[in-house]
Amino acid sequence: xxxxxxxxxxxxxxxxxxxxxxxxxxxxxxxxxxxxxxxxxxxxxxxxxxxxxxxxxxxxxxxxxxxxxxxxxxxxxxxxxxxxxxxxxxxxxxxxxxxxxxxxxxxx
Amino acid sequence: xxxxxxxxxxxxxxxxxxxxxxxxxxxxxxxxxxxxxxxxxxxxxxxxxxxxxxxxxxxxxxxxxxxxxxxxxxxxxxxxxxxxxxxxxxxxxxxxxxxxxxxxxxxxxxxx
Numbered sequence: 001x002x003x004x005x006x007x008x009x010x011x012x013x014x015x016x017x018x019x020x021x022x023x024x025x026x027x028x029x030x031x032x033x034x035x036x037x038x039x040x041x042x043x044x045x046x047x048x049x050x051x052x053x054x055x056x057x058x059x060x061x062x063x064x065x066x067x068x069x070x071x072x073x074x075x076x077x078x079x080x081x082x083x084x085x086x087x088x089x090x091x092x093x094x095x096x097x098x099x100x101x102x103x104x105x106x107x108x
Numbered sequence: 109x110x111x112x113x114x115x116x117x118x119x120x121x122x123x124x125x126x127x128x129x130x131x132x133x134x135x136x137x138x139x140x141x142x143x144x145x146x147x148x149x150x151x152x153x154x155x156x157x158x159x160x161x162x163x164x165x166x167x168x169x170x171x172x173x174x175x176x177x178x179x180x181x182x183x184x185x186x187x188x189x190x191x192x193x194x195x196x197x198x199x200x201x202x203x204x205x206x207x208x209x210x211x212x213x214x215x216x217x218x219x220x
Contacts, residue, residue: 004150033209041197041214043151048208086150094139095164096209098150 003027006087006099013106019074021102023087026068033096034061034072035086043086046072077106110134112212114200120218121190128186129215133202137210140183142175143199144168145214151199157183190219 003026013019023032034046047054047061049070054061058077063070074081084103088096113132121127133140138159143151154173156164159180169175172190177183187194197214 035211041145041199041216043199043201043211045209045211088150093164094141094156094158095153095166096141096143096151098143098152100148100150 004087004089004097004099006085006102008102009100010103011105013077013104015078015106015108017077017106019077019081019104019106021072021085021087021104023070023072023099024068025087025089025097027091028065028068029089029091031090032063032070033088033090034070035088037084037086037101039083046085074104077104079106079108082106112200112202112210114198114212114215116215117213118216118218120220123190123192123219125190126186126188127190127217128184129198129200129217131183131185131200131202131212133182133200134210135181137202137204138180139203139205140177141201141203141209142183142185143201145197145199146195154185154198187217190217192219195219 005024007022031050037043049063058075060073084101086101087099115130140157142154145151155175157177172188175185199214200212203209
């Protein structure tokens with residue numbers, strides 16, 4: 001069974017700060033997803049990674065397959081980035097295993 | 109593309125009652141997933157359909173839970189004889205490949 005650990009659990013930042021959220025998993029995977037969840041429940045898929053690095057706007061996601069570790073970076077953070085960020089991994093099936101999430105609060 | 113639609117958004121029910129939730133996926137998506145999320149936790153996989161076939165079920169899905177996807181379009185998740193521990197957010201997602209997941213806004217169930 002794959003265990004997915006995220007750190008930190010909670011993160012408070014000032015507007016403009018560079019933010020890093022980490023995700024570690026225990027078993028080899030075929031893909032890793034970063035998701036954003038706003039209050040009220042809606043989840044948006046940010047990235048799907050199987051290797052290397054992806055960038056979309058101010059968001060950057062990296063993955064190190066050998067170290068079983070991924071990071072999500074937010075540059076020039078803004079209060080609208082406040083949300084829960086969830087890492088999820090996919091092994092040999094369609095099932096995703098999710099981390100507990102990192103609650104990010106960006107203060108103006 | 110109207111996104112993944114879930115109904116109802118909220119459901120309050122008394123213990124022992126049956127409830128049914130509906131998910132309408134994005135129309136061209138053949139894959140449909142149900143997840144459950146409790147407060148402070150990440151979502152947990154419940155079940156997965158490809159078209160009308162239910163291909164994978166979690167051990168979390170006890171015999172009180174049943175999911176269907178007739179004709180490979182919308183899906184329903186029914187919980188019989190609800191228990192307080194069933195209180196959670198029930199999330200539906202759909203995709204054409206596992207790399208393009210789209211989530212609905214969820215149905216929040218409260219069992220009193």
